Amino acid sequence: MLEIHEIPVTPFQQNCTLLVCSETGAAAVCDCGDADPVLHKIEQLGVKVEQIIATHGHLDHVGGTHELKLALEVPFWFPSGDLWLLEGISEQARMYGLPPLTPAIPDGDLPIGVDVKIGNCSLEVRHCPGHTPGHIVFYDAAAQQAVVGDVLFQGSIGRTDFERGSLPELTKSIQQQLYTLPGQTVVHCGHGPTTTIAHEAATNPFVRSV
């Protein structure tokens, strides 16, 4: 069974997630916007992180990844459609008046249709463009839970006013890739509380179920 621990990081209160296979103790970090609180949690739980992954290239999701990768010496897998954002991370920091950041160098892509293995658990990779063009989400079919980054929030959806964002694309991603999951699926969002697919499909005011 995959345990998901949320760790809010950065001034944007982004939910970094620590994904742990409860049978083997193998773990992965997803969306590391800041390394220190994540390293603290890893030590507290005593888990063995084997890889770092990310949903997309915004700085609150990847800003601490270079530092985390150096500290843990593990590979970093990243969706290639958002490489332009990752490589421009210092420009993102400048826009928010934050100090410059070093982009983490990915060890490879997270291709759609190739599952991410964490110990005995596996995560399906689904492409959900609209907030950013390369945005992916991770779905754990065995435990019916998902890590969705900035695609869907409790009662809200990701912003589409950033460069290369698209509301029609985001709407389509949510309707086709998320609302089609089992209703009881627990959704871990990039910001704010967790929710479920059934709750959002029935009540989300921004994207209706079709």
Ligand SMILES: [Zn+2]
């Ligand atoms: Zn974002």
